[in-house]
Amino acid sequence: MEKIFFDIQDYHAHTSDLSALVEQSGVRQIALYHLVPPPQNALFEKIFSRDLPEGTIVAEDGMIFALPAGSEDVSVITP
Secondary structure, three states: HHHHHHHHOOOOHHHHHHHHHHHHHHHOOEEEOOOOOOOOOOHHHHHOOOOOOOEEEEOOOOOEEOOOOOOOEEEEEEE
């Protein structure tokens, strides 16, 4: 298990890099999914999210993102 968690760092983004990536790319909102390790409850999600860019969504299974044609709005439907 230790080797797996060490190797994961090679092919997953670290949250501390996201603010710079968002700023450089001009992205207005990001959604994170497939978190390793995933936050186990609301407290851990809050701790995980504290350094993320403003407006970041930590996606949940079943969450839907609707992008209406001709609009810049993004509707987020939670399960």
